[in-house]
Amino acid sequence: MLAAAALSRLILLRLGLVVLLLFGALPRPTLAQTDPLPSWNEGKAKTSIMDFVRRVTTQGSADFVPVEERIATFDNDGTLWAEQPMYFQILFALDRLKAMARATPALAATEPYKSALSENNTVLAALGEKGFLQIVALTHTGLTVADFEKIVQDWLKTARHPRFDRPYTDLVYQPMQELLAYLRANGFKTFIVSGGGVEFMRPWAPKAYGIPPEQIVGSSGKTEFKLDGDKPEILKLPEIEFVDDGAGKPVGINRFIGRRPVFAAGNSDGDLEMLQWTTLNTGPRLGLIVHHTDAEREWAYDRNSHVGRLAKALDQAPERGWLVVDMKTDWKVVFPFQK
Amino acid sequence: MLAAAALSRLILLRLGLVVLLLFGALPRPTLAQTDPLPSWNEGKAKTSIMDFVRRVTTQGSADFVPVEERIATFDNDGTLWAEQPMYFQILFALDRLKAMARATPALAATEPYKSALSENNTVLAALGEKGFLQIVALTHTGLTVADFEKIVQDWLKTARHPRFDRPYTDLVYQPMQELLAYLRANGFKTFIVSGGGVEFMRPWAPKAYGIPPEQIVGSSGKTEFKLDGDKPEILKLPEIEFVDDGAGKPVGINRFIGRRPVFAAGNSDGDLEMLQWTTLNTGPRLGLIVHHTDAEREWAYDRNSHVGRLAKALDQAPERGWLVVDMKTDWKVVFPFQK
Numbered sequence: 001m002l003a004a005a006a007l008s009r010l011i012l013l014r015l016g017l018v019v020l021l022l023f024g025a026l027p028r029p030t031l032a033q034t035d036p037l038p039s040w041n042e043g044k045a046k047t048s049i050m051d052f053v054r055r056v057t058t059q060g061s062a063d064f065v066p067v068e069e070r071i072a073t074f075d076n077d078g079t080l081w082a083e084q085p086m087y088f089q090i091l092f093a094l095d096r097l098k099a100m101a102r103a104t105p106a107l108a109a110t111e112p113y114k115s116a117l118s119e120n121n122t123v124l125a126a127l128g129e130k131g132f133l134q135i136v137a138l139t140h141t142g143l144t145v146a147d148f149e150k151i152v153q154d155w156l157k158t159a160r161h162p163r164f165d166r167p168y169t170d171l172v173y174q175p176m177q178e179l180l181a182y183l184r185a186n187g188f189k190t191f192i193v194s195g196g197g198v199e200f201m202r203p204w205a206p207k208a209y210g211i212p213p214e215q216i217v218g219s220s221g222k223t224e225f226k227l228d229g230d231k232p233e234i235l236k237l238p239e240i241e242f243v244d245d246g247a248g249k250p251v252g253i254n255r256f257i258g259r260r261p262v263f264a265a266g267n268s269d270g271d272l273e274m275l276q277w278t279t280l281n282t283g284p285r286l287g288l289i290v291h292h293t294d295a296e297r298e299w300a301y302d303r304n305s306h307v308g309r310l311a312k313a314l315d316q317a318p319e320r321g322w323l324v325v326d327m328k329t330d331w332k333v334v335f336p337f338q339k
Numbered sequence: 340m341l342a343a344a345a346l347s348r349l350i351l352l353r354l355g356l357v358v359l360l361l362f363g364a365l366p367r368p369t370l371a372q373t374d375p376l377p378s379w380n381e382g383k384a385k386t387s388i389m390d391f392v393r394r395v396t397t398q399g400s401a402d403f404v405p406v407e408e409r410i411a412t413f414d415n416d417g418t419l420w421a422e423q424p425m426y427f428q429i430l431f432a433l434d435r436l437k438a439m440a441r442a443t444p445a446l447a448a449t450e451p452y453k454s455a456l457s458e459n460n461t462v463l464a465a466l467g468e469k470g471f472l473q474i475v476a477l478t479h480t481g482l483t484v485a486d487f488e489k490i491v492q493d494w495l496k497t498a499r500h501p502r503f504d505r506p507y508t509d510l511v512y513q514p515m516q517e518l519l520a521y522l523r524a525n526g527f528k529t530f531i532v533s534g535g536g537v538e539f540m541r542p543w544a545p546k547a548y549g550i551p552p553e554q555i556v557g558s559s560g561k562t563e564f565k566l567d568g569d570k571p572e573i574l575k576l577p578e579i580e581f582v583d584d585g586a587g588k589p590v591g592i593n594r595f596i597g598r599r600p601v602f603a604a605g606n607s608d609g610d611l612e613m614l615q616w617t618t619l620n621t622g623p624r625l626g627l628i629v630h631h632t633d634a635e636r637e638w639a640y641d642r643n644s645h646v647g648r649l650a651k652a653l654d655q656a657p658e659r660g661w662l663v664v665d666m667k668t669d670w671k672v673v674f675p676f677q678k
Contacts, residue, residue, distance in 0.1 A: 068545075068551060071553075145593055189553070191553075198594070198597070202597045206407075212407060213596065213597030213598050214410075214528070214530075214553075214554070214595065214596045214597055214598065215553070216597065220594060223590050223593060223594070224586075224590070225586040225587075225589040225590055225612055225616065227612070227615055227619075230619055231619065232589065232612075232615050232616045232619050232620075234589060234590065234593050234616075247563075247564040248564075250564040250571065250573060251562050251563070251564055251573065254484055254562060254573050255537070255559060255562070256553065256595060257552065257553045258537070258541045258552030258553055258555065259552050259553065273564055273566070273571075276566055276571050277564065277571045277573075280566075280569055280570065280571050281571075
């Protein structure tokens, strides 16, 4: 019985192989190809991206890049999701400060927390970097990484963006989601390289972008390992460890990824050095800048913006050959909910 | 013609599906399974590893772990390759010091380089941590990461291990190679988490272990991004940034990987906290210690060794349930060239 079954199995296996061979040898009818970037309007931006991907993935082409070297790095704020009216992590810090002040009312009487709680944008702006660092220290440290992760996840469940009245994770850019998926389908490993805090991004970015935690590089504070009886913990300390912005981005790429990317996307001068490190090298390279030009569907800002200032990178784009994506004309939709 | 081809293709496709369905439904004859760990002797160690992998990969099992959480971390020195008579990175530093002293003879007259060049082990040992850090600073910094990578690669091409007279990369452990491949075949993502320098490992470890640069975590010095005209560079500075050893290992795992491993392997007290962080948690976990017990094929050392000292982790192993692998009895071969 077993022998008969084995024989049938062998025959079917052979038949299967014959079918596969025939199948592979038949002329392929022309099928309508699915557009991998449906939210990108036809034009230079879309053509340049698709041409680059075709060149680096074509075996035998002078520009062919082996799969293991297909490293693509993306800034997050303003490149993969929105960053107005303020970086979302700052809005998170202010919400968390409010919650902490409800639990500890004395906080509301102490500067800079008092000013930060005023909900007055002029007062807020006057806090400056020093004030904000104090707020980040208060709201982001003195707890375990596991507890912080839960706080971020809980915040995302209830917080709403002030203009769109939607969860912040709804404000990812649809065309960039398609670009991430398109690159991955072509053998690229996609990374986030953001000035934002790595512990703030890891709780939600994997689901939002399909990028696992170990492929997210960001700014970080120092941490400490503690064994409390039989319970190991990692504590977040109030000391800055690494600022993954500007010249820190190539440093972070070298430290965390250990390879030079062939593709990088950003939207501000904080991405200038990442674009330089990626593109000023031999072989095929693509640097991409998301230019915020659409005040109606999103925001329009560059040289004089308080977030995502874009001046030097925009000036260098023509000579460096960086692709400047015009949000208004190049993108059919901005956010997934506008589809 | 095209229609006929398409029709044949459709029929063959259907036929293929039927074959596949029948094939899947037939009783499977018992076939001799290929042993995924042929260099491991039958016994508790091999059984425990295979049992763990079966449990975490069995859908519906209480111990099932989704693929994205199958994170496995491995120490390098003494766990994946040998570390006697000294960490190989120190032997590299001494060779590089010799080369630098040939180019700059004044070095040979200056301490601690003079002592280091003496090739007298007692004098070398007397240098202590401070002396070695000075030698590492001299031999590992003040150049670009690209130049350093080339120096490491060139060294590996010519340097020979003093006992085995073979390239250092021949001294990887065959059973651990099989374990890495076995875990990856079962959906694990494998990482190196080593006290060694990350820039020293990345030039050779990807080829030696099948682990890409971005999955190698190690100690590091500070670096700096520089744009020299149109040529971007990353320079290695003589300042320690991160020591990925002891309590630094869970910190490094949290920073670089962002997930808690379910499997960790080490061989010394420098791996104690990584083993604690990995295993003192709910759900299925496996902590593994390579115990160097084979003076004939490799070396025998633990509590009193000047490298890879293993005392605390060995003492905690029974209560923590860590698997202690006895190199002499559990491994059929140690190095690939002994096969």
